Ligand SMILES: [Zn+2]
């Protein structure tokens with residue numbers, strides 16, 4: 638019987654914005670007991686702030702590196718070739734074992750990009766310059782983009798409520814407000830539960846922004862009612878955080894009523910029970 642701790646498939650390396658080389662990340666995963674490790678480098682983004690932090694348009698080097706590590710670990714740990722596909726990347730992901738669909742940035746009428754997860758300063762600028770100071774207009778626009786990504790049926794919908802990254806430390810908007818919740822739930826309802834997994838993502842916890850994983854409990858509960866399945870990920874950018882706060886993510890899933898999660902393996906998806914934490 639597999640366990641959620643054996644799977645980590647939302648991961649970054651120095652080939653995009655991670656701190657560990659692909660070799661270091663794979664070695665750390667293996668040492669942590671992971672059996673199914675997926676690389677999910679950031680797809681090329683036209684946002685200037687992403688230059689040097691995302692994969693180039695030609696992913697040959699990335700693919701070759703992941704595939705050579707797959708050979709190196711054959712028989713010990715399965716390595717999957719994935720990608721985190723940004724909503725602004727042109728085209729569609731092709732030739733990957735799986736893809737994570739994520740919205741990271743919004744644009745203004747002049748073509749400027751504002752990454753919602755870059756910093757509180759950029760987040761505030763986005764609300765002020767693009768949405769005239771109306772934070773709920775911003776969250777509406779963000780979730781509209783999430784719904785459009787969901788319609789593309791990614792294998793995993795990435796950090797659905799990324800706009801709450803700074804909510805614990807800054808007061809940009811009220812995540813309990815009816816308008817905010819409606820936008821989030823409208824996006825959630827755009828996801829096909831038969832096609833897409835929702836991730837419980839601890840990435841903002843390892844970076845000190847949040848004490849709980851994405852997404853909020855009301856989203857998880859609604860997803861369970863939709864018959865949706867969840868996958869636990871660390872969105873790791875460092876060899877030390879391959880399974881960061883998985884216990885907290887498992888507890889969040891159980892609190893929302895889930896008793897199982899899904900993992901990715903080289904032979905497809907597998908359901909596994911969520912341990913009592
Ligand atoms: Zn992301």
Ligand SMILES: [Zn+2]
Nearest residue numbers: 647649721872
């Ligand atoms: Zn990521």
